[in-house]
Amino acid sequence: MKQKIFLFLFIAIIANKLAGQEVEQIQPTIMVMPFTKGGQNALELFENDFKWQSIIARVNNAFQERGFRPKDLQETINQVKRTKAINSLKNANFNVEEAIYAEARTDIIVKAFINIHSEDGGTTNSVQISLKAIETSSRMSLYDLPVASSPPFKTTDYGYLVDRVLTEENRIEKFIDGLNEAFGQIIELGKAITIEISVTEDSKIKLDDEIGDNADFVSELITEWVKNNAYKNQYRIKQDSENVLSFDEVRIPLRTETGNNYTINDFSRSISRAIAKICRGTGIKVKRTKPSISEGTIRIILP
Template identity: 30%
Template sequence: MKIVKTVLIILLLSAGRLAAQGTTPANTQPTIMVIPFSQEGTSLRTAYEQNELVRVAITKVKEAFDKRGVNTIDLRAKIKQTANTGALQEDQKSDLKDEVINNSGADVYVEVEANANYTNTGNSVTLILTAYDAFSGESYANKVGNSPKFYTTNFEKLVEKVADTEIPNLLNTIQEKFNDVIDNGRTITVKVGIHENSKFKMETEVDKEGNFLSDVIEDYIVEKSYKGKYHIQGMTANQLTFDIVKVPLKDESGNNFRVSRFASDFRRFLRSKEIQCTQTINGNSLVFTIN
């Protein structure tokens, strides 16, 4: 009897613990990199090193992430690393920004621009903050803030002032977007094209029921997209493009959802219909070519 009681108590306690865990949503810390805004023809390093205002603003943004318990990737270290691997040379220009971002492994990058404004009624600073999903390039949050006007040339102090207000709001908006991703999934794009030498067309019947190839593909996407959310950008005889296909953040095992797995599954599905295709994965874009 005593043993039964003990077992019951243990079961009750563990049930309580499980329930408590259920109320606290588990989440993954994203990796974030804060970079300066760089005009065309200016390298990231130059933009960072030659503008003190930007450096102050970047430090403030990084500090805000630290306070929220998120570590940021150091831009300078990444530039050095990238340069060391030969991917970025000092004389190379801003179009290599993408390379630094890609090599950083950051999930999100925040672009910071700070400009000093001189007027007769006092000086101020404009701070522009933009956060992007490094995976898709989708904009997560945009904030523009102006400091109050002061008769001062201490612009660093003005940047701090405007950053104190705008950065918490930037983080809040990013979190709102994260919540949306958690609830509605990530976005990937799927393009299915037909090779010029292929016998197939989108209107070719591919099964006994007489379904068109396009119908079969769409049915698959309906079934596999997260909560059935997808959008067709357009369809021609040779191409079917889904500009939005929602995929979950985690798979059934709780691991990060792999786009490559989605691609393989789709390819295998087509093979089961005796359709051969090749696949290309570029970030969140999947391209299939039916042979």
Template identity: 20%
Template sequence: MNRIILFALVMSFLPSVVLAQTKRPTLMVIPADSWCQANGFTMNIQDVTMPDYEKAWQNSQELTEVITKIGELMSERDFPIKDMSQSLKNIGQAKADIFMEVGWQINKMGPKRSVTYTLRGIDAYTMKQIAAGSGTGKMSFSAEIPVLLEEAVLERMDNFCDQLQNHFDDLLTNGREVRMSVRIDGNTKMSDEYEGQELSEVIEDWLSLNTVEHRYSLSDATESFMNFDQVRIPLYADNGMAMDTRRFVQGLRKRLMELGVSSQIETQGLGMATLIICMDKKL
């Protein structure tokens, strides 16, 4: 009987232990591109219209209130939040797992108002949409936009959070998807041999050993470059630190250094890195 009671106590305690150990993705809440365009918060970079987050943050109290409210709702559900205002100078390098994009508009009917909103979860490495939600709240006499927004999103927030968590759980199991390339700057060729293997074979062998479930795709290759898509890297290094594309490719760089091959790394955002082999340079 004592064993049965002890077993029951252990089983009742397990759910809380599992919940406490659940890893959550780090989120950064940002305004939707459509909201930025509708409110004049844009800029042109090489003839391409882009959202101007810094201008929006500095000039829209409404944006500050909405971002803060969404952040509070997600924090209540144990999602870590990265402060957008601290990352405005280089949002492309913001170390968040998922960008949570929010858009909204106010509907009026006499003295009453409501909010129509859209939520999108975007993988910060692939920029692919991985979660979505939208809806319109009930008409209310409330004049505060954060209150209207909270009333509107609460009904569907749990489903949206489940989508985010399911995506992150998939990353934990199958690895984060990134892209990488290896490019030669010099007279070296991918067919040159090192310790009995062609350079291209050395690179692919290292990738096979270090990707999750050996998952990667060689999309294009010549004697001077190799491009890889759908490269699945671990979310965390052996020491528990978060793994990003640059840290992952650094491992390949160290492997090539063992063979006397000099290289350097260039990154494009969080999800793309290029390893440049520069054989004319000495280590």
């Protein structure tokens, strides 16, 4: 009897401890952006057309109701305008989408394809919508919600139409489940980026220059650095020649050890510094060249 009581108390204590434990989960930060397939500027439509604003607002609400806190697209656009000293996105002389990505600094961009179909002079409407989750640093597609349409209704409440599309057949739940699963793999394996290191006619340093008593090539020392600094040593060489050293996949962490966001820009800064130090090992005094970063790719020209 005493043994049974002791066993019961032991189980109760363990259960109480487990109940008090908090499992640390990383919630991805997201922002919803509209896009079209017909060449129209979706961001301009969003800013100037209430229909589009109400649709994006309803998509945001669908995520909010399921535990996410999407970043506000309009506020991000406003901040880009202030930074770039412009009043309108129309005819901007820079890549607007890239500027918004950089300003938002979210883990994931959810692109919402939108198509509005109207009949009877605009009194009967339906909405087509699909969602695509993209990891911001690498531009890797994480999960897609196929195009789905609402039935035509005699209404101009476009938020209601979008809600019908997202909630029928549990579409939004399936999308979020797929997004979370893909994001979990990123937490485990790291974000995938690509790196291109090249030589031009103006480069003082060549990839096949030798350094040190071991006669290591510059390309070998760069590869060794990538191997040691890629997340969990996950990297893959695409090309290693006299003029080009490229990696079609290098994994970088999602967060730093202190929990801060770790981005492709952070890795770019580290690798460009490392390459400058390697190049100076040839005995030639060179300056660090500024990397170019675009759509998940770091491009560096040897000094």
